[in-house]
Amino acid sequence: MRIRRNSSRMKKIENDNKEDTSSLQDLLQELTKSKEFTQFTYPGRDFTLCFGYYVSLINLEILHRDILPYVKELTSIYELPYVLPIEDIVITSDSKEIQNSLLRGSIFLFDINNLSQVGIVKASLEHVRQVSLPEVEFSVVGPKEAFVESLDTNVNLVRRRLPIPELVIKEIEVGQLSKTRVSVLYIDGIANNENVNTVIQRISDLEIAQVNDSSTITQLIQDNQNSPFPQLIDTERPDRIASVLGEGKIAILVDGAPHGLIGPTTFFEFFSAFEDYFLNWTIASFFRLVRFFAVFFSILVTPIYVAVLTYHYELIPKDMLATLITSRNAIPLPPILEAIILELTIELLREAGARLPTKVGQTIGIVGGIVIGTASVEAGLTSNVLLILVALAALASFTTPVYQMGNTIRLIRFPFLLMAHYIGLLGVALSFCFLLIHLLRLSSLGRPFLEPFYPLRLQDLTDSLVRLPFSKQSKRPILEQTNDTVKFNQSKAEKKNDL
């Protein structure tokens, strides 16, 4: 609702703008309202020129080095593109266009006696962060470039990896206030047209005032916006984007966001780190299996503890029960409270660590992990068995390579806990069924989320729970419904490998 209201107000502003800037004179009047708008006249050889720009947006060095020394020779505005050593020069009379380019860092200049033709020269000043190491998806081996906030740099990073004309980049402007440039990347001839159209359609239909990050786009265009599960992967690795584009997926890059989006995707892809492709397939598969185990462990272990200790003591063999009882006999709280207190403590630690600067964060880790943990066991508030389990579950949830999915895993543990307290193991099973049906109902850009298991596609299984050798992955995933399904000719590749 709020977005819609904003948008209607925004339209009003736009309409006002249109009326105000119907002529250049009016535009100038409008612009001079801002203090940083600079305007001056400059005597040329044949006529006097008038310059205008936002001083904060342009690079003054370009103005003094590449523009002012040359304009003296001008005989008419039309000569601008031939005289100035700058590529991006437009001559127009459209005041709307002038205004837009000014706001994107251009200088305009015109003959003081002829207001109808205005030259726009690009001289924008951009503060761009240097391409640096990936922080969220760091890998020991493999490329170490990560996206930055500038869309052009990011596109450059992807295009350098795919030097083919078929890589198409569609640009859409989103947000009435922020005017954010959103790029949709796909490889023509491989990507499924229906998917491409869906993405472009959904982005163009967005009615929103500001786009702050790529995650705004994810939340707005994913199939089910109420699900805690992300349905598009976000990545900061240009190599990952280049690689999945080759599989027929579609990538979205947003100006100002150091993360790109990938879709359509599956639940299982969220647990594949890009590093898996840099390691031998046996090792990579092992790591993936460890991650899947970690997910189930992380979700289920505390609920099962609560269920068993609240209702089903009989399940545990005698010897093991002794260990559990000794660790719990002095504890006054029921298992559910014990578990919730500890789970919340871990969440507090995580949240505090995330909000504080790194150096203070380390202190939090020590205070939380060692002091609170040990003290609460010694004080008899929690059992040390549960402390171990909760800590392990938290550790396991951090193995998820995609940050957003890790958060989801930590959240869905709580309904499981409550149900475990209510009807024991049955509650855990019922919650699991609920989770399963929810995942079955999800889709990513209209493609089933639990593929390759349901619908079962053996070919796509080669790169899901495990990652088989590259030579076995000669075809593109069926999920993407690509136009060109073959990556390389397997029999030919085998022949070449032959002794």
Place this chain on the structure above:
Amino acid sequence: MEKKELQISPFLVFFLIHSVQVGVGVLGFQRVIMKSAGNDAWMAVIAGGIMVSAVIWYMYLLLNRHQKNLIDIHKILFGKWIGNTFSFIWICYWLLSGIVVLRSYIEVVEVWVFPTINIFMFALIFMILIYYCVSGGFRIVTGLSFFGVVIPFYIFFTFFFPIEYAHFQNLLPVWNHTIKEMSVATKDMVLGYLGISTLLMYYPYIKQAKKSQKWAQLGHLLTVTIYLIIIIISIGFYSEEQIAKEIWATLSLWKIVKMPFVERFEYIGITSWVIIILPNICLPLWAATKGIQQIFNTKPKKILIMLLFILFCAMISIRGRDNINLLNEYMSKFGIILLFTYLPFITIISFFVMKRRREKLEKNS
């Protein structure tokens, strides 16, 4: 035939058939068939399997001829009013089978895990789950059937634990029962295989439906195999006098299972059974919803809520072992009449009606 996006691959029929057959029945079918067939009960399992295999065969015969679901076939053969009345009987049957499965499961939970469980809340949680599943449409129900077979499959390995204590000489002497005793046992065994009738509703949702019979038969074969393994182990493990007292013999088998970290495996078994019986309820309810939607042309979500309300009321009003047994009996008679009398009858009628219509068409042209 439905739209292509809504259709499922033919091999998924394997899971649909198998998942709807295996339900609460597996937990305690031994006592009933061993009462009449004793140590020859395994033959009854095979004989019942063959009979149901024949049912699948003539269901496909009927469906392949019409390429439509049961409601449409009824309309074609009997006209709108009579046809819809027959359809309505089937819908009642599906709803009733949902009631029986869920109520029997709740009874197992009551007896084995939580004697004082709040049925009201427990049934309510189930209703929400079923609504969430069935309202997602047929693809979601199929998905649940698929996972309902794949995920709990580990359970079947635990049936090998009692083999250590089994005496397979119990199986001998082979064939020491009369034909009459065997046929009673076979009839009782057929109940374990019921539920396949939902095929009559989802047939139009199968891609290349004609070719899917192979998968349906294979799914049925898996059910027969599982029943066969369990009955052979049970015959070896229990004596005939002992099994007469075991209402849930399969659950008692699990008492033997012992692993370093788990004892009393029946708790885990009953818990995992949730995901096995869920498709067992969702599929008939989906069929009933689809049927009513076709007859009355109303919104499926409203129908589903109405059906769930009936299901919920049944859950909280049916109490006591005797009533549940009675319901089970009615339901099985109902099922047997529909599958073994009504279905062959309608298959034959359809053959003649379609033949006459074709002749008429030929005459006219």
